Amino acid sequence: MEYKGIWTIAEAYEGDLKAVSFELLSRGRKLADELSEELVSVLIGGKVARERLEELIKRGADRVIVIEDEKLDRFIVETYSNALIDLIKDRKPEIILSAATVNGRTLMPHVAMKIHAGLTADCTELGVEEDTRNLLQTRPAIGGNILATIKSPDSRPQMATVRPKSSRPLEIDESREGVIERIPFKAELYDQRVTHLETISGGDEDVNIQESEIVVSGGKGMKKIDHFKMLYDLAHKMGGVVGASRDAVDRGWAKYPHQVGLSGKTVTPSVYFAFGISGAIQHLAGMKTADTIISVNTDEEAAIFQVSDFGIVGDLFEVLPLLNEKLEKEVK
Amino acid sequence: MNLIVPIKQVPETSNVKMDPETGTMIRDGVESIINPLDLYAIEIAIQLKETHGGKVTAVTMGPPSADKALREAIAMGCDDGVLVSDRQFAGADTWSTAYVLVKAIEKIGAVDLIIAGERATDGDTGQVGPNIAAAMDLPLATYVSAVDGVEQDAVTVQRLTEEGYEKLRLPLPALLTVVKEISYPRLPTLRGKQRAAKTEIPTFTVADLDVEAGYLGLKGSPTRVVKIETPKVTRGGKIFKVTDEESLHEAVDSLIAFMKTKEII
Ligand SMILES: Cc1cc2nc3c(=O)[nH]c(=O)nc-3n(C[C@H](O)[C@H](O)[C@H](O)COP(=O)(O)OP(=O)(O)OC[C@H]3O[C@@H](n4cnc5c(N)ncnc54)[C@H](O)[C@@H]3O)c2cc1C
Numbered sequence: 243m244e245y246k247g248i249w250t251i252a253e254a255y256e257g258d259l260k261a262v263s264f265e266l267l268s269r270g271r272k273l274a275d276e277l278s279e280e281l282v283s284v285l286i287g288g289k290v291a292r293e294r295l296e297e298l299i300k301r302g303a304d305r306v307i308v309i310e311d312e313k314l315d316r317f318i319v320e321t322y323s324n325a326l327i328d329l330i331k332d333r334k335p336e337i338i339l340s341a342a343t344v345n346g347r348t349l350m351p352h353v354a355m356k357i358h359a360g361l362t363a364d365c366t367e368l369g370v371e372e373d374t375r376n377l378l379q380t381r382p383a384i385g386g387n388i389l390a391t392i393k394s395p396d397s398r399p400q401m402a403t404v405r406p407k408s409s410r411p412l413e414i415d416e417s418r419e420g421v422i423e424r425i426p427f428k429a430e431l432y433d434q435r436v437t438h439l440e441t442i443s444g445g446d447e448d449v450n451i452q453e454s455e456i457v458v459s460g461g462k463g464m465k466k467i468d469h470f471k472m473l474y475d476l477a478h479k480m481g482g483v484v485g486a487s488r489d490a491v492d493r494g495w496a497k498y499p500h501q502v503g504l505s506g507k508t509v510t511p512s513v514y515f516a517f518g519i520s521g522a523i524q525h526l527a528g529m530k531t532a533d534t535i536i537s538v539n540t541d542e543e544a545a546i547f548q549v550s551d552f553g554i555v556g557d558l559f560e561v562l563p564l565l566n567e568k569l570e571k572e573v574k
Numbered sequence: 575m576n577l578i579v580p581i582k583q584v585p586e587t588s589n590v591k592m593d594p595e596t597g598t599m600i601r602d603g604v605e606s607i608i609n610p611l612d613l614y615a616i617e618i619a620i621q622l623k624e625t626h627g628g629k630v631t632a633v634t635m636g637p638p639s640a641d642k643a644l645r646e647a648i649a650m651g652c653d654d655g656v657l658v659s660d661r662q663f664a665g666a667d668t669w670s671t672a673y674v675l676v677k678a679i680e681k682i683g684a685v686d687l688i689i690a691g692e693r694a695t696d697g698d699t700g701q702v703g704p705n706i707a708a709a710m711d712l713p714l715a716t717y718v719s720a721v722d723g724v725e726q727d728a729v730t731v732q733r734l735t736e737e738g739y740e741k742l743r744l745p746l747p748a749l750l751t752v753v754k755e756i757s758y759p760r761l762p763t764l765r766g767k768q769r770a771a772k773t774e775i776p777t778f779t780v781a782d783l784d785v786e787a788g789y790l791g792l793k794g795s796p797t798r799v800v801k802i803e804t805p806k807v808t809r810g811g812k813i814f815k816v817t818d819e820e821s822l823h824e825a826v827d828s829l830i831a832f833m834k835t836k837e838i839i
């Protein structure tokens with residue numbers, strides 16, 4: 243039996259699709275075009291309205307498969323895994339991409355183990371090997387010091403997770419057409435063992451640094467938590483949010499959800515500011531895809547300058563207050 | 575309560591030096607340590623044992639020298655260690671690693687709770703924990719940040735998500751992967767170290783485990799590494815140097831002008 247088609251796994255939260263669902267489609271579209279295959283967006287549960295499902299098509303999908311049932315309202319990996327495996331066995335996709343979110347990173351290894359498929363985590367680049375049509379999956383490893391390219395030559399489907407925000411959704415194309423297919427959930431796939439008791443939302447409204455177009459980050463060079471006020475000041479002027487390097491987070495100057503980098507979040511904002519951040523490879527891994535990078539550092543040799551579009555070699559304690567002061571006048 | 579903690583020995587990578595010629599890691603003088611994120615799994619396992627009784631067994635698949643990681647885990651307070659080691663296991667990806675660990679765990683005997691780290695700092699995949707749960711058909715909770723309660727036959731945990739937290743109840747036996755928030759790892763004690771030195775650590779080889787040869791090592795791994803590169807990034811933007819009051823104003827004014835061209839302000 244031949245394996246055909248590219249699948250991306252959509253994710254929903256509180257009745258709406260998460261942005262990663264669209265980001266994955268832009269990855270999937272490229273592969274589907276190269277391989278001349280159908281691109282399918284698969285949504286398990288989620289209770290998503292029809293017009294949002296249509297947006298999946300307008301942003302790249304040829305087909306949307308939705309498995310809906312009230313038993314799928316919450317992400318319970320055992321049940322989701324059963325549902326996905328059942329669909330895989332029926333349709334035999336060649337490639338499955340999921341977001342490297344907490345749920346994607348839970349579901350994919352669960353499925354891959356059971357169906358004996360190769361799975362590559364946290365890919366930053368995906369391509370196709372010409373002669374074999376194998377998926378080439380590139381990912382950072384050893385703390386971002388190397389990029390490894392991985393393939394799964396003999397097992398199908400080929401599975402990969404992709405970091406959220408590492409690609410942009412395609413623009414809406416109203417002329418695109420596709421099929422929305424609803425599949426009933428088979429009762430025997432419901433695993434009743436784990437119970438979801440409660441959801442507690444994060445609270446900190448400023449926390450989602452991945453959604454913002456402007457991220458103003460500080461590193462160890464900020465010296466103390468009090469100085470982060472200057473970053474918030476700058477960020478608020480532009481409607482942005484505050485990020486931080488791991489060193490700053492480890493010192494307690496910012497909370498973990500603000501951490502940018504390999505072991506934090508990947509951000510792809512229009513503008514990324516780096517104040518007192520050296521530009522370690524693990525930090526770059528989380529922000530180097532920003533459109534514009536602006537940095538201030540006293541050390542001329544700091545690696546951050548190599549990825550910067552605009553750099554100031556200088557003391558942030560002089561530059562940042564003056565910038566805030568001058569911007570204040572500009573805004574008025 | 576029988577607890578099992580799968581731990582991995584990894585190179586101390588916080589200061590990795592890369593060979594620019596070959597793109598490989600310079601291993602000379604690089605120390606091997608317990609995967610830092612596994613220390614949190616060890617700590618919470620020891621805490622659960624301390625409150626609910628039972629014992630903690632650390633298990634690792636790796637070269638014979640990984641025995642050191644197990645002794646460290648025992649020095650922290652684990653009761654036993656099991657080394658899973660055989661040349662045929664070499665080159666295993668996460669699928670094959672999990673396959674062998676499952677066989678080893680089954681040989682160790684009855685287990686109530688398996689606690690793995692969130693991910694290993696070398697491979698950095700975070701797949702082995704969920705893999706083991708899938709293969710053993712155990713209820714799974716990943717990214718666990720707190721264990722709220724343990725009953726006779728179930729455990730209640732908090733799991734970190736992008737949006738906040740969720741609380742789950744899992745019947746035992748079950749598998750958890752844990753994040754840093756869960757605990758603060760203790761240091762090995764002197765008495766622990768003395769005990770660790772004396773503890774006998776069994777080694778499970780292919781001959782001891784009910785494994786299929788085709789599922790082992792590189793040959794049993796669905797994934798293949800085909801290329802390794804060292805990433806290079808440069809943008810070559812404008813760089814201003816601040817030397818005095820005047821150049822400071824000049825730099826900041828240019829920055830504001832730049833921000834305007836980019837329509838940031
Ligand atoms: C497996 C692994 C994962 C990691 N994940 C991450 C991650 O997700 N995110 C992350 O950020 N790091 C991560 N790191 C850590 C990373 O290697 C660096 O240690 C960290 O990014 C450094 O943070 P920093 O730039 O704030 O500090 P430093 O490297 O100490 O840099 C501080 C900079 O501030 C400058 N400075 C000092 N004073 C001033 C001043 N007055 N004005 C202007 N500049 C000043 C200095 O010149 C210096 O360049 C990871 C490491 C490992 C091994």
Ligand SMILES: Nc1ncnc2c1ncn2[C@@H]1O[C@H](COP(=O)(O)O)[C@@H](O)[C@H]1O
Pocket residue numbers: 579580581582583609611612615633634635636668671675689690691692693694695697698699700701702703
């Ligand atoms: N070789 C191994 N031996 C024992 N446990 C392992 C091994 N590899 C991974 N693990 C466990 O699985 C977790 C995730 O590892 P990884 O999937 O490699 O990122 C680790 O934190 C360990 O708890």
